[in-house]
Amino acid sequence: MSTSWSIYVIALVAANIIGCVWLLVANRKSKTGGEGESVGHEFDGIEELNTPMPGWWIWMFWITIAFAIAYLLAFPGLGNYAGFLGWTSIQQYETEIASADAQYGPLFAGFYATPVPDLLGDDQAIEIGSRLFANNCAICHGSDARGGRHYPNLTDDDWLYGGTPEIIVQTVTDGRNGVMPPLGAAIGGEQGVREMAQHVLSLSGRKHDAAMAAVAAPKFQTLCAVCHGPTGTGNQAMGAPNLTDDIWLHGGRVEHIEEQITLGRNNQMPAHRDILTPEKIHLVALYVYSLSNSKQ
Numbered sequence: 160m161s162t163s164w165s166i167y168v169i170a171l172v173a174a175n176i177i178g179c180v181w182l183l184v185a186n187r188k189s190k191t192g193g194e195g196e197s198v199g200h201e202f203d204g205i206e207e208l209n210t211p212m213p214g215w216w217i218w219m220f221w222i223t224i225a226f227a228i229a230y231l232l233a234f235p236g237l238g239n240y241a242g243f244l245g246w247t248s249i250q251q252y253e254t255e256i257a258s259a260d261a262q263y264g265p266l267f268a269g270f271y272a273t274p275v276p277d278l279l280g281d282d283q284a285i286e287i288g289s290r291l292f293a294n295n296c297a298i299c300h301g302s303d304a305r306g307g308r309h310y311p312n313l314t315d316d317d318w319l320y321g322g323t324p325e326i327i328v329q330t331v332t333d334g335r336n337g338v339m340p341p342l343g344a345a346i347g348g349e350q351g352v353r354e355m356a357q358h359v360l361s362l363s364g365r366k367h368d369a370a371m372a373a374v375a376a377p378k379f380q381t382l383c384a385v386c387h388g389p390t391g392t393g394n395q396a397m398g399a400p401n402l403t404d405d406i407w408l409h410g411g412r413v414e415h416i417e418e419q420i421t422l423g424r425n426n427q428m429p430a431h432r433d434i435l436t437p438e439k440i441h442l443v444a445l446y447v448y449s450l451s452n453s454k455q
């Protein structure tokens with residue numbers, strides 16, 4: 160804050176306090192008539208008497224004003240004046256973080272040194288992981304981790320990238336970016352897309368038009384197999400989903416599949432390296448891992 164703004168703020172605050180003092184002094188006693196006498200207003204037989212404000216009420220105001228002055232001297236509040244206690248919110252935050260680190264540091268370090276599968280029986284570690292999940296991941300993957308359209312379900316054993324502890328840690332740390340190019344034009348426009356969608360349906364044994372699927376089958380080998388594999392079982396190294404399991408990340412209706420083929424997809428899981436420490440990622444990965452791997 161520049162000096163002139165600071166002076167302006169200090170003057171405003173001081174004027175307000177002085178105003179309160181003035182209001183209190185000026186209204187302590189009524190000036191019309193003696194105590195308990197009528198002030199001369201009467202409505203329908205109800206008269207206004209000159210009754211002074213109760214002492215305790217006045218005192219409460221004096222105490223409030225004294226508190227305000229003491230507070231403004233001790234803490235920041237008067238423009239650039241920092242207060243004689245030297246308190247800052249950043250300092251308080253840092254002290255709290257430091258004391259939390261001192262308190263929980265050894266606990267986190269102990270978990271961090273233990274491989275994820277060995278922590279499956281540790282309720283405390285899983286509980287911490289589940290809190291971290293609720294705060295950082297539930298917004299996209301749902302509070303039950305079952306995901307939704309475009310956000311993968313983390314409780315099943317169908318994985319885009321893989322479900323080992325190492326891969327989950329890598330997914331959370333570095334993020335993921337699932338990219339499929341738009342292929343509408345390459346497979347011959349709308350008709351080609353409709354045929355290919357029927358072929359995709361056939362891969363997971365769903366109801367489909369066999370003739371249309373057969374037309375698309377060779378195109379699947381030339382255009383799709385490179386990522387989804389020749390039989391459509393997917394490729395975790397590329398994040399290309401398994402198309403044979405009837406689990407759909409982007410929706411399983413035929414329109415959804417046609418949209419996916421026509422427009423492609425660019426789906427992003429944000430990196431958490433700057434949000435969570437490695438110790439915390441270890442525990443949130445444990446929680447995710449525990450959802451599809453029971454105690455050993």
Ligand code: HEC
Binds near residue numbers: 318443
């Ligand atoms: C902003 C939304 C968002 C947030 C927040 C988010 N994710 Fe994700 N996550 C996604 C999306 C979208 C994908 C799918 C990426 C893709 O399609 O390539 C994904 C994928 C994943 C995968 C890979 C699943 C698989 O099948 O291989 C894991 C594991 C995962 N997230 C865990 C987490 C955890 C743990 C957190 C919290 C620390 C988290 N995510 C936070 C959106 C999010």
Ligand code: HEC
Binds near residue numbers: 336340355400407416
């Ligand atoms: C360059 C690699 C690549 C090619 C080529 C490719 N895909 Fe994909 N496909 C992906 C990836 C990666 C995803 C998942 C995107 C994501 O993470 O959101 C995907 C997702 C899909 C989905 C959505 C699956 C679901 O669970 O919702 C369908 C359907 C699909 N592809 C069909 C096809 C078909 C049909 C072709 C050929 C015409 C094709 N893909 C070609 C990489 C590819």
